[in-house]
Amino acid sequence: MSTKQRTMIAHHLIRFCILGAFGFYIVYLARTGMLVRFVEPNLVVAVKLSAIGLFATAIYQLQAAVQEWHGIEAAACDCNHEPSKSFAANLFIYGLFALPLVLGFIS
Known part of the structure; x- marks a missing residue:
């Protein structure tokens, strides 16, 4: 498995967790x-x-991670884009979504 595949799997799983957490937060509220x-x-x-x-979008992200894990090519829609190669940029972008969740769950 290449480094690019591992990176994409990690991005899909992070997106899955964030989207699922937003869904669960709405249900909790x-x-x-x-x-x-x-x-x-x-x-x-x-x-x-x-x-x-x-929840549907989170499941799609999980499915995309599993497909990437198995090496299955994504659909030929060419609608996906590569995430930034910068760790700091990715941390900032995902942090923008994760921070409200963390604050919501601890309050």
């Missing part, structure tokens, strides 16, 4: 009744439905 503290009451249903989309 809905189950505890705290969702209305963050969202307009008229939009609660839409936000709950968005959790389904987040």
Whole structure:
């Protein structure tokens, strides 16, 4: 397995974790009744439905990681882009998404 494959697998798994965590956070807020503290009451249903989309996208990222692991070529849509080669840039970008999750779960 090449370094490029390992890198792409890691990126897909990080995306899977972040998307899944956002979905679980929405479900957590809905189950505890705290969702209305963050969202307009008229939009609660839409936000709950968005959790389904987040879970679906997370599953897609997991599937992409598994396909990369097995060496299966991705679809020929050419819609994916290479992540930055800079560790600091990747840490910053993923941190922008992970920080609100961490703050939400610890509060």
